[in-house]
Amino acid sequence: MDVQQALADLTEISSQIEAAVLFDADGSVQGSTLPDEAAAGALADGAARLLERADASRSDGTTVTQVEAALADGCVFVVREGERLIAATSVANPTVGLVFYDLKSCLRDSAPEPDAEKPKAKRPRKKAADDEA
């Protein structure tokens, strides 16, 4: 599914999510529900810093998969699957499990198609090769 379509579905399904941005581990934004590119970049940047600092909180080799920051006037969620990440903001006191579930679904729905679906390279026909010889 297209990234923008997956994000549109996300905000339609979850009324608690206000804004969301899909981005890569290098910080490049793949899509967002925000109309302003600068704001999408700032949201992704804040989420990336949050995840980076959360990663640094433990030094036993475990990886952070998701973070929830609950603030007085809203929440920030970050979910990581491999090199792809999604960050979202929500209203205060959301249903946390539901928000995480919706964010993971959005990440999976917007994942690029696997290589197996690429068209196979055509092998030269043996008969044609024989004719030329």
Add this chain to the structure above:
Amino acid sequence: MKRRLLAVLGFGAGILAGSVVLRRSFGKRRDRVEVYFDDGSMISYVDGSPEADSLLQPARDALRAARQTSRQQ
């Protein structure tokens, strides 16, 4: 009969006032960050701890960035 009714009303008002005071004193939720790891563990940092302070700042920045655009719309 009237005295009994007044007593019940007074008791109810007292409970209500007490619950309001308790909620204001202890019910205020503090900012916190919950971090989930790939081994299934979770750590919660509450506002005031050094770890929470470093995690809450980027979260506040992210929320501000998203809300500023929403308000401009």
